[in-house]
Amino acid sequence: MAHIQVPEGVPGIRSLVMFRPETGQYLYELAQVLLRGESPLSEAERELIAAYVSSHNDCVFCMSSHAAAARYLFKDKKQLVDFVLTDYQSAPISNKLKALLNIAGKVQVNGKNVLPEDVEEARRQGAIDRDIHDTVLLAATFSMFNRYVDGLASFTPTDPQAYEEMGVRLGEKGYALPHNS
Amino acid sequence: MPHIPLDEKLPGITGILNYRLDTALPIRELTHILLRGNSTLTQGERELIATIVSHGNECKFCTAAHTAAADLLLGEKETTDSIKKDIALSSVSDKMKALLIIAKAVQVSGKNVTSEMIDQAKKAGATDLEIHDTVFIAALFSWYNRMVDGLASVTPTDPAFYSRLATILAEKGYLSSENRYAGLTK
Numbered sequence A: 001m002a003h004i005q006v007p008e009g010v011p012g013i014r015s016l017v018m019f020r021p022e023t024g025q026y027l028y029e030l031a032q033v034l035l036r037g038e039s040p041l042s043e044a045e046r047e048l049i050a051a052y053v054s055s056h057n058d059c060v061f062c063m064s065s066h067a068a069a070a071r072y073l074f075k076d077k078k079q080l081v082d083f084v085l086t087d088y089q090s091a092p093i094s095n096k097l098k099a100l101l102n103i104a105g106k107v108q109v110n111g112k113n114v115l116p117e118d119v120e121e122a123r124r125q126g127a128i129d130r131d132i133h134d135t136v137l138l139a140a141t142f143s144m145f146n147r148y149v150d151g152l153a154s155f156t157p158t159d160p161q162a163y164e165e166m167g168v169r170l171g172e173k174g175y176a177l178p179h180n181s
Numbered sequence B: 001m002p003h004i005p006l007d008e009k010l011p012g013i014t015g016i017l018n019y020r021l022d023t024a025l026p027i028r029e030l031t032h033i034l035l036r037g038n039s040t041l042t043q044g045e046r047e048l049i050a051t052i053v054s055h056g057n058e059c060k061f062c063t064a065a066h067t068a069a070a071d072l073l074l075g076e077k078e079t080t081d082s083i084k085k086d087i088a089l090s091s092v093s094d095k096m097k098a099l100l101i102i103a104k105a106v107q108v109s110g111k112n113v114t115s116e117m118i119d120q121a122k123k124a125g126a127t128d129l130e131i132h133d134t135v136f137i138a139a140l141f142s143w144y145n146r147m148v149d150g151l152a153s154v155t156p157t158d159p160a161f162y163s164r165l166a167t168i169l170a171e172k173g174y175l176s177s178e179n180r181y182a183g184l185t186k
Helices: A012-019 A021-036 A043-056 A060-077 A079-090 A095-109 A116-124 A129-151 A160-173 B012-019 B021-036 B043-056 B060-074 B078-085 B094-108 B115-123 B128-150 B159-172
Strands: none
Touching (some): A012 A129, A012 B128, A021 A129, A021 B021, A043 A060, A043 A079, A043 A095, A043 A129, A060 A129, A060 A160, A079 A095, A095 A116, A095 A129, A095 B128, A116 A129, A129 B094, A129 B128, B021 B043, B043 B060, B043 B078, B043 B128, B060 B078, B094 B115, B094 B128, B115 B128
16 A cells, blocks of 8 residues: 555556646656656667666656557567566677666666766777767656655556556556546 | 766756756755655755765765754754764754654665664654655765765865855745856855
8 A cells, every 4th residue: 555645556657747747847857858858868778677677676657668668669579578578698688788787777876986988988889978978867756756656556457467557558648648538 | 986977067966967957846846845845854964864965975075965944944054064973962952853763764764664664753753644754864864865965066175165055045946047056146
């Protein structure tokens, strides 16, 4: 049960946004512009970084929903999502994405853990300033979302089907504010 | 040196927020509502939550900035000092103690917030909205701390810089405005 009185049966962040729509609207706006707006990283790559950070924070709701969105967006390459979540070093992804996941993993623990050599390695693999900025921004944002969702013990569905549907919705429609109706 | 090129005149978070405006906008709105909007927690109390989280993450820039903002809003420096040493022994109310303990738990992981901590806060008079906002502010500063340190932005060492920044935060809040940082460089 959630720590505060949120709408019953509504999962994760959606229930919190319905509890306080005034702040919720900006959370969704941030998610939409960060995950669907203009970036050198593809939407699928950004969802993958979101799922990776959420998995390290052990936030089951965020990890499952963003992994599902990443699978939907990677289409016929959707298996790589689970490879990355298990061991990204041996996953069939570019060296650039591996270097960015290394940075995201460090930000998840503490921003200070990102060293100049981590950034140099990413640049050597072709990352530009915006790739680095957006990776840190994604990792920081999901460190926030994960804490918000778990800190209030919001409802986490256990049925994999529920997440698959969320993944399709997020892939097709992006981050649209839920309504209190 | 920062990991990406940032405006040299804008240290800490300020240059980072200016680097990408479309994502900075909702973050500024969110911060302004949570720290300056209508609330049964005072602005000073909410700055204490920002301070304790930044202190726990050892983010020097954010800790100095929000300590200075809290000191200015509270009109004294003892409280920020005492919560960093020991929340239980600090001079804040029992309700604020319970909320700061929740914030400290969130700083480590959302999962660390226990039902006992929530019960304690409710027993001390905290409402659902106050608990919600405390968790949210703690999560939000987990964001700020990671942005500032993850991009290795410049951390000024002159205490006067933080007094100037605190004046801006106390007088103008967190929304963007023209010449917002004009008073920062003196």
